[in-house]
Amino acid sequence: MEAISEFRSYLESRLPGAVIRVRDLTGTEDHFDVLVASDAFVGKGLLEQHRMVMAVMKNRLDRSEVHAVKLKTMTLAEYELRANQEVRT
Amino acid sequence: MSGAHPFRISPRPSDIPRNGRPVLDTRRGDSTLERVDRLVNSAPVFLFIKGTPAEPRCGFSANLVRLIESLAVPYLTFDVLSDENIRAAAKEYVSWPTFPQLYVRGQFVGGNDIVSELAASGELRRLVRGEGDE
Numbered sequence: 001m002e003a004i005s006e007f008r009s010y011l012e013s014r015l016p017g018a019v020i021r022v023r024d025l026t027g028t029e030d031h032f033d034v035l036v037a038s039d040a041f042v043g044k045g046l047l048e049q050h051r052m053v054m055a056v057m058k059n060r061l062d063r064s065e066v067h068a069v070k071l072k073t074m075t076l077a078e079y080e081l082r083a084n085q086e087v088r089t
Numbered sequence: 090m091s092g093a094h095p096f097r098i099s100p101r102p103s104d105i106p107r108n109g110r111p112v113l114d115t116r117r118g119d120s121t122l123e124r125v126d127r128l129v130n131s132a133p134v135f136l137f138i139k140g141t142p143a144e145p146r147c148g149f150s151a152n153l154v155r156l157i158e159s160l161a162v163p164y165l166t167f168d169v170l171s172d173e174n175i176r177a178a179a180k181e182y183v184s185w186p187t188f189p190q191l192y193v194r195g196q197f198v199g200g201n202d203i204v205s206e207l208a209a210s211g212e213l214r215r216l217v218r219g220e221g222d223e
Binding site for chain 2: 070071
């Protein structure tokens with residue numbers, strides 16, 4: 001769990017104001033399911049949203065601390081809408 | 090891979106090699122980035138993956154191939170595990186750090202997560218088949 005919370009803190013520090021959720025996909029603390037909801041994504045396409053988060057995670061991926069990330073991005077408004085509808089993946 | 094029956098959109102069958110087969114001799118004298126550029130433009134739908142469509146070496150690559158297969162369009166792939174130079178250059182080419190990568194008509198679309206979302210919304214089919222589909 002330590003790697004998860006450390007990774008999450010790192011993302012939070014680099015993506016201020018974002019809602020961030022990190023799940024360990026494999027139990028090995030190197031395959032993460034990451035959800036980022038941020039108003040920095042408003043008006044940006046999916047590819048650019050992912051690019052923004054990937055840029056932050058790049059060094060972790062490069063150093064292979066994090067082997068793989070399943071990423072889901074959305075705006076805060078979309079996140080709240082989803083939470084209200086309880087549509088979770 | 091059985092069950093997929095891709096139709097040809099190319100004028101001549103010889104233009105479209107068997108699905109998933111890398112076409113190009115990547116050992117020509119060009120720079121590696123030029124080789125990447127030629128690869129991604131070698132077919133309307135092109136994937137950089139780990140392994141091959143028949144034997145993917147990564148779950149994300151396997152999933153992306155499955156999504157593309159479900160569209161029944163011709164596509165080509167290149168195994169980035171087979172060439173470390175291409176692997177590095179492909180990351181640089183679109184400033185994207187991971188594989189798999191999908192390109193449609195030479196344009197980078199995204200990795201497995203993005204393509205999965207586009208597939209779920211039906212946008213992938215529209216994108217791959219081109220607008221004004223059916």
